[in-house]
Amino acid sequence: MALAATGPLLEVDHLEKHYGGVRAVDGISFTVERGSITGLIGPNGAGKSTALAMIGGFVQPSGGRIRFDGVDITGMAMHARARIGLVRTFQMARVFGNLTTLENLLVAAPRQRGERAAGVVGGRRAWRSQEKELVSEAQAMLETFSMAQKANDLAGTLSGGQKRAVEIMRALMMQPKLLLLDEPMAGLSPSLSRHLEDVLLKLADGGLSLLLVEHELETVDKLCGKVVVMAQGKVLSEGRMSELRLSREVQDAYVIG
Ligand SMILES: Nc1ncnc2c1ncn2[C@@H]1O[C@H](COP(=O)(O)OP(=O)(O)O)[C@@H](O)[C@H]1O
Ligand SMILES: [Mg+2]
Numbered sequence: 001m002a003l004a005a006t007g008p009l010l011e012v013d014h015l016e017k018h019y020g021g022v023r024a025v026d027g028i029s030f031t032v033e034r035g036s037i038t039g040l041i042g043p044n045g046a047g048k049s050t051a052l053a054m055i056g057g058f059v060q061p062s063g064g065r066i067r068f069d070g071v072d073i074t075g076m077a078m079h080a081r082a083r084i085g086l087v088r089t090f091q092m093a094r095v096f097g098n099l100t101t102l103e104n105l106l107v108a109a110p111r112q113r114g115e116r117a118a119g120v121v122g123g124r125r126a127w128r129s130q131e132k133e134l135v136s137e138a139q140a141m142l143e144t145f146s147m148a149q150k151a152n153d154l155a156g157t158l159s160g161g162q163k164r165a166v167e168i169m170r171a172l173m174m175q176p177k178l179l180l181l182d183e184p185m186a187g188l189s190p191s192l193s194r195h196l197e198d199v200l201l202k203l204a205d206g207g208l209s210l211l212l213v214e215h216e217l218e219t220v221d222k223l224c225g226k227v228v229v230m231a232q233g234k235v236l237s238e239g240r241m242s243e244l245r246l247s248r249e250v251q252d253a254y255v256i257g
Helices: 048-056 078-083 101-106 110-117 119-144 160-173 190-205 217-223 248-256
Strands: 010-019 022-032 037-041 063-068 086-088 178-182 209-213 227-231 234-239
Touching (some): 022 048, 022 063, 037 217, 048 178
Parallel strands (some): 022 234, 037 209, 037 227
């Protein structure tokens, strides 16, 4: 199958979402390039979460188009987006509290992969080796996030920050090309935030693209190449964080917001 490996990974084209009279997102356009960490910032109520929810397929747009990897995905269901490599996490971490941390990771992805790789051809033995592979993948992921020692703890007993990490790991088990993150640092201790920053940078080095909504501008500065600034449903500006800091428009939006 021919893959569209050129052009931006994500193209958002005049995207809109109206709730009654509220223009939560009011015709935004921007791109996420392959292998980049792109930031989406702006004051509270700017429309960032709504934009991310539309890109992830959780909210249907009122207008505009979304293209991912060269394909128009505007009307595509969330699980179908995940299958082609577009995965989102939620602003509030969602984990299965009565499963262990490791089990939370294992239930995130294995089925489709199992069917694809093992299903018909290899029978039960292939299933088992597939499962072993997934377990070692999950364990490696836990190591990366410094959570190996929590593998067998019930996820319900983890701290808020650790649950957040589990949610991100679950998303990564789906092997996304683009991961959408809505304020991943919110509520994390400073040391956990720094650690998550390092992990995200490492993942980006490995070729993962990220679209990151983040309130903490230090984090945005450290992680993001291009940053898109939203205010009142519109894109106000875009550029590198160092340039945006100097922009009067951006400063005003933050003070007013
Ligand atoms: N489900 C909804 N129903 C009505 N209004 C909404 C809904 N979701 C978001 N909004 C409104 O849309 C605007 C943008 O919200 P949101 O995308 O959450 O902003 P941000 O994430 O930038 O803080 C806000 O005014 C918010 O109140
Ligand atoms: Mg939000």
